[in-house]
Amino acid sequence: MSIQRRHTAQQLGDCFKVAAELALPVLGRQSRHLDGLTDIKLVHGIVSGQGKLSGLRFTHAWVEGLDDNGVKYVVDASNGREVALPSDLYYLIGEISPSECVRFTPEQARRHLLDAGHYGPWCGAPFEHEDPVPGVAA
DSSP states (O other): OOOOOOSOHHHHOSHHHHHHHHHOGGGSOOOGGGTTOEEEEEEEEEEEOOGGGTTOEEEEEEEEEEOTTSOEEEEEOGGGOOEEEEHHHHHHHTTOOGGGEEEEOHHHHHHHHHHHSBSOOOTTOOOSOOOBOTTOOO
16 A cells, blocks of 8 residues: 655645544534544544545544444544544545554543644554644644
8 A cells, every 4th residue: 555645734634633622522622413422433544535635545534433323423524524424434435444544532542642742643543744732742
């Protein structure tokens, strides 16, 4: 697998920051799509770009949780959008392989964020950039 790294974090967006904020409510971001979901996980993985990023594979971040019926949903609020889809559909659209994803509980995410001083990616996820956390030394 080859990951093309021609785009900077600024060009690709705010996914790591936004996903961490969704997974950790103490950071202040909320989404109505997370209401009622349980077993919340912050996910860092590799996706295939859409639109102007078509043909590129890059690291991305989103949040997953289970609904009342045990169906796993993805909530992706990056770049000013708010997408909520069943995870099977999200993974199909983004050409995401579960083996290329790393999942964090909110507590694990909090520890990584404080230890690393950035929003991610962490723990072996391929990365081109790190989004710094204001006020936390790296």
